[in-house]
Amino acid sequence: MGKHAQHIICALIILAASSCHKEPPVVNAPSTKGVYITNEGDFNTGQGEISFYDPATQTLTNGLFFNVNGYHLGDVVQSMYIKDSTGFIVVNNSAKIEVVKIPSLQHILTINIAGSSPRYFMPINDNIAYVTDLYAGAIHVINYKTGALITNITGVAKQTEHLLMINNIVVVEERCVSDTCHTAGFVTIDPTSNTLLHRYSFTGSSLDGMVSDHLKRLWFAIDADTANGVPASIYCLNNDMTLNKNIVMGTGHIAWNLQINGTGDEIYYLDNTGVNALSINDSIPPVTPFLPSNGRNFYGLGVEPVTGDIYVSNVLDYVQKSGVYRYDKNGNPIELFTAGVISGNFAFSNE
Numbered sequence: 387m388g389k390h391a392q393h394i395i396c397a398l399i400i401l402a403a404s405s406c407h408k409e410p411p412v413v414n415a416p417s418t419k420g421v422y423i424t425n426e427g428d429f430n431t432g433q434g435e436i437s438f439y440d441p442a443t444q445t446l447t448n449g450l451f452f453n454v455n456g457y458h459l460g461d462v463v464q465s466m467y468i469k470d471s472t473g474f475i476v477v478n479n480s481a482k483i484e485v486v487k488i489p490s491l492q493h494i495l496t497i498n499i500a501g502s503s504p505r506y507f508m509p510i511n512d513n514i515a516y517v518t519d520l521y522a523g524a525i526h527v528i529n530y531k532t533g534a535l536i537t538n539i540t541g542v543a544k545q546t547e548h549l550l551m552i553n554n555i556v557v558v559e560e561r562c563v564s565d566t567c568h569t570a571g572f573v574t575i576d577p578t579s580n581t582l583l584h585r586y587s588f589t590g591s592s593l594d595g596m597v598s599d600h601l602k603r604l605w606f607a608i609d610a611d612t613a614n615g616v617p618a619s620i621y622c623l624n625n626d627m628t629l630n631k632n633i634v635m636g637t638g639h640i641a642w643n644l645q646i647n648g649t650g651d652e653i654y655y656l657d658n659t660g661v662n663a664l665s666i667n668d669s670i671p672p673v674t675p676f677l678p679s680n681g682r683n684f685y686g687l688g689v690e691p692v693t694g695d696i697y698v699s700n701v702l703d704y705v706q707k708s709g710v711y712r713y714d715k716n717g718n719p720i721e722l723f724t725a726g727v728i729s730g731n732f733a734f735s736n737e
Contacts (some may be wrong), residue, residue, distance in 0.1 A: 408589065413526055415453065415490045416491070421688070424686075431461065434477060435448065436449075451486075460482065464477065474515070482499065483504060505519060506674075508556075510551065513529055522544075525538065525575070539582065541573075543561060547561055550598055552625075554577070555574050557574055584724065586627060593606055599646060601666070604623045607655060617637065620635070648691030659675040662699055681706060685700070686708075686736070701729065709723070
């Protein structure tokens with residue numbers, strides 16, 4: 387209880403300590419490693435942007451994409467993926483992906499996917515990437531060097547979200563597999579042939595985040611199906627997709643936006659109580675939150691892979707600019723700064 391009490395005290399300290407509330411100084415285009423924060427912006431406003439935070443100097447740049455490139459990024463900046471010295475910014479309601487240089491964010495290429503509503507991007511080799519979609523019932527296969535759409539992988543749920551690769555197989559999260567949303571799951575894809583391999587379904591209303599640990603096991607969260615009395619759960623599957631364990635959430639609790647640390651042994655997720663921490667060796671959910679929300683509207687969550695620092699956004703009323711909290715891996719507060727509207731995802735560059 388002493389450790390949990392310390393976390394609660396630290397969370398309260400960050401609200402009171404004046405040093406945590408000072409705004410970091412503004413810098414120009416970054417020339418070093420740091421944290422890119424995707425700010426969705428309100429729907430149909432075109433105010434989506436990227437913020438950049440340098441943890442070494444505690445400096446912040448808001449509106450980075452416009453500052454560097456001279457034009458607005460677009461409507462609903464959903465996510466960002468960094469591969470070596472290239473960044474891929476997925477702009478959901480603008481049906482495009484902006485390809486940029488890292489760390490400067492200078493424009494390289496715009497990939498337009500007509501009629502799409504893209505969500506997440508993941509390269510499967512040095513030329514080809516998969517892109518999930520909010521409405522298409524398909525996964526877009528693109529050449530991210532040329533911007534060409536190669537094909538669409540169909541046969542998936544209408545809405546596809548996060549994706550990752552385990553043992554050379556791509557796993558794609560599906561939302562609301564059945565029309566009545568009583569089944570949740572994911573599909574596996576062979577990236578050498580762009581073909582569906584298998585669908586895995588579980589009771590629950592929707593899949594809501596997934597990660598892989600250092601043992602190459604798959605972890606994912608499933609929302610509760612209250613109509614049928616099915617509680618929210620976090621599942622762990624073995625390499626062969628057999629069940630390792632099912633960690634059932636307590637009544638009234640949820641688990642979403644799963645993240646994992648750089649060593650692949652500690653999982654973090656959001657609950658209605660705040661940020662929770664779960665060791666991959668645990669078989670029951672934590673009793674108290676690792677970082678209590680204390681009335682804050684936590685939304686975006688990220689874990690820096692080298693230091694283990696935790697970043698979580700408070701999106702307030704979804705109209706004001708978000709507050710972003712930075713904690714160390716032990717839950718001690720480091721800084722609070724203001725990013726853009728609806729800060730949703732974090733991309734970390736260590737090059």
